[in-house]
Amino acid sequence: MNFLKRAGKSIIARKGKTLIMLIILTVIGSLVLSGFAIQEAAKNAGEEARKELGATVTLQVDRQKQMQERQASGERGRPEQQAISLKEIEAVANLSEVKSVNYLSQATATSSSVDPVTSESTETSDSEQKGPGTMEMPEGMTTPDFSLNGVTSMELINAYTEGTLTVVEGEALTTDSPENSVVIDENLASENDLKVGDTIKLKATTTKQSQKLTIIGLSSSTEATSDAGFQAAGFMDPMNQMYVSNDTLADFATEDGEVSVSSVVYTLKDPATIATFKKEAQLAASDLDWDTYMLDANDAAYQKMVGPIEQVASFSKSVVYLVSIAGGLILALLILLSVRERRKEMGILLAMGEKRSKLMGQLLIETFAVATVAFLITYATGGMTSQFMTDQLLSREVTEATSTVATQTGFGGPGGPGQQMLNSIPQITEMTTNIDWVTLIQVMEIGSLIVFLSVLFPSVALLRMNPKEILLRED
Incomplete structure (x- = not known):
């Protein structure tokens, strides 16, 4: 009889x-299929999260590490600002992955011809006795009126690309802008009767050097100005922030005129x-002290968004591995018992001249x-099963996930703007699983391997004996 008919x-x-x-x-197929489907869904969700956060990486001082080291040594207060030399990091901009680079520097200034915009809360704070929330400058230093932001191009600033900072008149500061150009807030211009084309004179609070700047644009910011930091320090108010080129800032805000930046995007x-x-x-920047600096790709925000789905993935x-191994062992045991029960059948067929390869083929x-x-059953029910497992697992992980991943670096610390931004980023609480051909092929490969090994080992143990040994051997 044909071994195919015998198998049927x-x-x-x-x-x-x-x-x-x-x-x-x-059961094995459903769990393995669900496992692969969940992993693919998690991968897609992670890619979408990255796209949502943007493809930007910021080189800056690791402030969180600095604060931890200062606290461990008993020091108090904020660590000093550390500048980054362009010579150490210019090679990074030439990497193939980089689309554009924005070097950022910061300084503060005063002016005898331009008055800063003051909010009602700031005026009240200045007229009243200084309290714990008021910033007091060290002896010998001038209280700044304006924040100067050195940039390569305003168009590369996150606030600009996100729409919270816009240029309402004139043009934004770019690499093509004339020397000694400046963009100021429209409210500051209105308060001082300034317009595009006018010249203002600023004095750096660090070097006391002055510089005449030409207004090429007026900006508008939708950032909140009610934060305690803005109330205590008017120069940090978005209306008192100006944008200049890094070269312009270095010319009068640094002693040597050499450009050093606070961060690079x-x-x-x-x-x-x-x-x-x-x-x-x-x-590429091996000379940089990487114990002091860090490359931040919105990692805290990314981890908050995808943390639960990574746990699910x-x-x-682990389920795929465990089910594959345990399922294979159970299936092998079942086939072994079946082969032992069919010992007589196998022995007779071998004695009649049937080839061992055909007997093994029959079992396969x-x-x-x-x-x-x-x-086929797994394929028909896989979508429903994998989605149900995903919903249950993700719901548990989201519930257990901490609401705060890590304290953001930068101004404000816990509860500051950085932390508030992190808290505003939602976790991913939903994942949609799709059963595609790649997933099905993976399941078929795993299933075929399990079936082949489960049949191979029990059948080889029996068929390696001759027909007489098989028929005479006792259970």
Whole structure:
């Protein structure tokens, strides 16, 4: 009798064992399929989160680490601002992943011809006795009126690309702008009867040097100005912030006129290359003290968004491994018991001259036939099963996730603007799983390997004996 026909009759004759094998293979297939589907959904969600946060990486001082070190040594207060020399980091801008670079520097200034915009709360604070919330300048230093932001191009600033900072008249500061150009807030211009084309004179609070600047644009900011820091220090109010080129800022705000920046924002061509860029940047700028500086790709915000889904993906990966191993062992045990029960049948067939390869082929066909039915059931129910598992696992992880990932660096500390921005970023609480051909092929590969190994080892143990040994051997 043809071994294919024997396989078909064997499946029908052993209905109970066939049903048990079908259930086992269906459970294995469903869990493995769900595991792969969840991992793919998590990967897609992570990519979408990266796109939402943007493909920008900021090189800056690791302020959180600085604060921790100062607290450990018993020091108090904010650490001093550390500048980054352009010579140490220019090579990073030439990396293939980089689309554009924005060098940022900061300074403060006063002016005898331009009055800063003062809010009602600031005026009250100046007229009343100084309290704990008021910033008091060290002896010998002048209280600044304005914040000067040195940039490569305003168009590369996050606030500009996000629409919270706009140029309402004139033009934005770019690399093509004339020397000694400045963009000021429209409210500051209105208070001082200034317009595009006028010249203002600023005096740096650090060097006491002065510089005449020509207004090329008026800006408008929608950033909130009610923060306690803005009330205590008027020069930090968005209306008192000006934008100049880094070269202009260095000319009169530094002793040597050499450009040093407080941070660098790299815009990458593809968010997917952020991890690769970080590694290459550290090699390109090997002279930089990487114990002091860090490359931040909105990592805290990213981790808050994708933290729960990464936990779900990790758990589903473990499920795939455990189910594959445990399912394979259970299936192998079931086939071993079936082979032992069919010892007499196998012995007789071998004695009649049937080839061992055909007997093993018969066992494989029987198991693969059941596995095919199990796969069809898995395919039909996989979408519903994987989505149900995803919803349950993600709901648990979101509930257990902490509401704050890490304290953001920069002005404000806990409760400051950086932390408030982090708190405003929502976690990803939903994932949609899709069963595509890649996932199905992965399940088929895993299932085929499990079936093949489960049949191979038990059958080899029996078929390596000769027919006489098989028929005479006692259970």
